[in-house]
Amino acid sequence: DTAVSQTPKYLVTQMGNDKSIKCEQNLGHDTMYWYKQDSKKFLKIMFSYNNKELIINETVPNRFSPKSPDKAHLNLHINSLELGDSAVYFCASSQEWGYGYTFGSGTRLTVV
Amino acid sequence: QKEVEQDPGPLSVPEGAIVSLNCTYSNSAFQYFMWYRQYSRKGPELLMYTYSSGNKEDGRFTAQVDKSSKYISLFIRDSQPSDSATYLCAMTTSNAGGTSYGKLTFGQGTILTVHP
Numbered sequence: 001d002t003a004v005s006q007t008p009k010y011l012v013t014q015m016g017n018d019k020s021i022k023c024e025q026n027l028g029h030d031t032m033y034w035y036k037q038d039s040k041k042f043l044k045i046m047f048s049y050n051n052k053e054l055i056i057n058e059t060v061p062n063r064f065s066p067k068s069p070d071k072a073h074l075n076l077h078i079n080s081l082e083l084g085d086s087a088v089y090f091c092a093s094s095q096e097w098g099y100g101y102t103f104g105s106g107t108r109l110t111v112v
Numbered sequence: 113q114k115e116v117e118q119d120p121g122p123l124s125v126p127e128g129a130i131v132s133l134n135c136t137y138s139n140s141a142f143q144y145f146m147w148y149r150q151y152s153r154k155g156p157e158l159l160m161y162t163y164s165s166g167n168k169e170d171g172r173f174t175a176q177v178d179k180s181s182k183y184i185s186l187f188i189r190d191s192q193p194s195d196s197a198t199y200l201c202a203m204t205t206s207n208a209g210g211t212s213y214g215k216l217t218f219g220q221g222t223i224l225t226v227h228p
Contacts, residue, residue, distance in 0.1 A: 041120070090156075
């Protein structure tokens, strides 16, 4: 049973397209996150939701819009994709604030 | 200057060696410190978690935090080829319920290869 699952695992798309990444966790955690990992492996937070409420919204272009229909799901929609959006996007969840996360296996997005 | 600095390596050691991985940080508000291991094409997995200063041991792994120096370390004893991965340090503040709720700040990661 996968704890944090993301779909799709790989996404190759053209510039200007709109795409979505889905995330689901079955751990009963209250908080979910989106992180972006660049080509140098640097992980940076984008958003966090606690019980469907947006808590953290880092300096991310407004082409990125997260949505949390319930506390087990957090989706990421990206409009007008650009080359610089190519990266690995990780979903994660946590129960206790300040404690370690459980990460998904990532979605590798390539914009061509 | 990044809030968390970590030498990206790569670091290559022979099997059985003791490995030392380090991070420095600038934000004195960081209270919780973690080490994650990330295998190629996988998500990071939590290895060690410590609160404030001190040492913590788990099997072959020891995590150390020195808040006065803003320096954290991970030691791997008797390293194995299966330890070959990227090791990421991460930390967060004690700002419970605030605007940084749950936000982890990561180092860049150190690529480790343990060769037989």
